[in-house]
Amino acid sequence: MPARTVDPNVISYSACMSACEKGLQWQLAVGLLSTMPSMRVIPNEFSYSAAISACEKGGQWQAALVILCEMPSMRVTPNDISYNAAISACEKGGQWQMALGLLSAMPEMAVVADAISYNSAISACEKGGQWPLALCLLDRMPQMQVLPDEISYSACMSACEKGFQWQLALSLLADMPQRRVFPNEVSFSAAISACEKGGRWQMALSLLDSMPRMAVMPNEFSFSAAISACEKGGQWQLALSLLIDMPRRSVRPNEVSYNAAISACEKGGSWELALGLLQEMPRMSCAPDEISYNAAISACENGGRWQLSLSLLDQMSGVRVWPSAFSYGACMSACERGGQWQTALSLLSEMPRKMVAPDVISYNSAARACEKGGQWQLAVSLLEQMPNEGVDPDDVTYSAAIGACREAGQFQVTVSLIDGFKSNAIDSLRFLIPGTDALES
Numbered sequence: 001m002p003a004r005t006v007d008p009n010v011i012s013y014s015a016c017m018s019a020c021e022k023g024l025q026w027q028l029a030v031g032l033l034s035t036m037p038s039m040r041v042i043p044n045e046f047s048y049s050a051a052i053s054a055c056e057k058g059g060q061w062q063a064a065l066v067i068l069c070e071m072p073s074m075r076v077t078p079n080d081i082s083y084n085a086a087i088s089a090c091e092k093g094g095q096w097q098m099a100l101g102l103l104s105a106m107p108e109m110a111v112v113a114d115a116i117s118y119n120s121a122i123s124a125c126e127k128g129g130q131w132p133l134a135l136c137l138l139d140r141m142p143q144m145q146v147l148p149d150e151i152s153y154s155a156c157m158s159a160c161e162k163g164f165q166w167q168l169a170l171s172l173l174a175d176m177p178q179r180r181v182f183p184n185e186v187s188f189s190a191a192i193s194a195c196e197k198g199g200r201w202q203m204a205l206s207l208l209d210s211m212p213r214m215a216v217m218p219n220e221f222s223f224s225a226a227i228s229a230c231e232k233g234g235q236w237q238l239a240l241s242l243l244i245d246m247p248r249r250s251v252r253p254n255e256v257s258y259n260a261a262i263s264a265c266e267k268g269g270s271w272e273l274a275l276g277l278l279q280e281m282p283r284m285s286c287a288p289d290e291i292s293y294n295a296a297i298s299a300c301e302n303g304g305r306w307q308l309s310l311s312l313l314d315q316m317s318g319v320r321v322w323p324s325a326f327s328y329g330a331c332m333s334a335c336e337r338g339g340q341w342q343t344a345l346s347l348l349s350e351m352p353r354k355m356v357a358p359d360v361i362s363y364n365s366a367a368r369a370c371e372k373g374g375q376w377q378l379a380v381s382l383l384e385q386m387p388n389e390g391v392d393p394d395d396v397t398y399s400a401a402i403g404a405c406r407e408a409g410q411f412q413v414t415v416s417l418i419d420g421f422k423s424n425a426i427d428s429l430r431f432l433i434p435g436t437d438a439l440e441s
Helices: 010-022 026-035 045-057 061-073 080-092 096-105 115-127 131-143 150-162 166-178 185-197 201-210 220-232 236-248 255-267 271-280 290-302 306-318 325-337 341-353 360-372 376-388 395-407 411-423 436-440
Strands: none
Touching: 010 026, 010 045, 026 045, 026 061, 045 061, 045 080, 061 080, 061 096, 080 096, 080 115, 096 115, 096 131, 115 131, 115 150, 131 150, 131 166, 150 166, 150 185, 166 185, 166 201, 185 201, 185 220, 201 220, 201 236, 220 236, 220 255, 236 255, 236 271, 255 271, 255 290, 271 290, 271 306, 290 306, 290 325, 306 325, 306 341, 325 341, 325 360, 341 360, 341 376, 360 376, 360 395, 376 395, 376 411, 395 411
C-alpha cells in the first residue's frame, strides 16, 4: 500500500498547541506557532490564542504579550480568548497594571470583555494589593452588561482581606444573595480570612458556623482561616477545638491548619500541645515545614525548654526542612532564658556554615545571653562585630552590651557605649537602662 502523507493545517497546529498548553510546554507551543508560516499554514486567532494560553500556563506573561501584540501585524484580529489568556498571564505574573491596560484596550479592538476578562483583572488587582481598583471593576461589570459571579466576588473579598478591609469583605458577602450570586467555599474562606486579618475571631467563627445553613460545606481552607483567626485572637483552646472537629466534618487538616494551631498553642504557653501537634502531622499525611518547626521552637522557648528547642532545630535538616534566621533566633532566645550563653554563641557561629545569614534578632539573642551570663567582653565583641557583617545594631543590642558592662562594673566601657548609642541616633536609652543619668553626670 503506498505511503500517504497528510499535510498539517491550522486546525492540526492549534490542537497541538492546546496539547502543549495542557502539558505545560509553552516553549513547544511558541515554537509551533513560529514554524507555521514556513509550512505554508497561516495562523488564525485560535492558533495565537492557544499559544498565549500556553504562555499563561507556563507563567510567561512577557511572551504572552509579545504574541498578542504580534497578531495585528499578521492581520489576525485578537478575540476574547486571546485577551483573556493574556490578562490571566499578567495576573499570574503580578502585573496588575498590564492586566488593566489590556482590559481597557479590548473595546478599542472591538472585543467585548466578559466575566472571565473582569475576573482575571480583579484577581490581578487582588494579587497586587489594589483593593479599591478591584471594587471599581466589580461595580463596573453590571454597567458593561457583564454579570458578576462567585469568582468576581471571591476575588474582591480576597483583595479586601489583603487590604485589611474586613468590613468591606463582609459587605460583599452579604451582597451576593441579593445579586442572585450564591457564595461558595472560596467566598466564605475569603471572608473568614478577612476577619482573621482584622482580628475578628468571633466573626470568623460565626461565618464558619453559618456555612452549612447556606448549603456550603466548610473545607480545609475555611477551617484553616478560622483557626488562624483564633490564633491571632489568643484563643488557643478554640483553635484546637476546630482542628479536632475537622475530621469529624470529613475535612482533612492541611499544613496551614496545623501551623495555625501550633502557633496558637505557642501563644497560649502550651508547649506540650505544640509538640504533640508537630508529631501528629506526619500521621495525618501533613509534612511539617519551616513554619511548623519555628512555631514549635518558639513554644519551647516560651516554656523555658531550651533543650527541646535545640532538638527541634537538629530535627529540621533530617526531614529536609532548612532552618531560617528566625529558627536560630528562637533557639538562641531559649538558650538565653536558660542561661546557656555558650550554646547561644555556638548557634550564632553555626549559622553561616548552614548558609543562614544572622540578622539583628540573632545577634540580639546572643548578646542578651552574654549579658545574663556575665560575659561583658563577649557582648561588646558582638556589638562591634555586627557592622562588619552588614547588620546594624539596634537599641536592644546596645541595651544588652551596656547592661553587661554596667553589671560587671566596667563604667568606662559603659560610658563609651552610651556615647556610641547616642551617635547612632537612638534616644530611648533612659527607658532601657536605669541609672543612665547618674552615669552621664
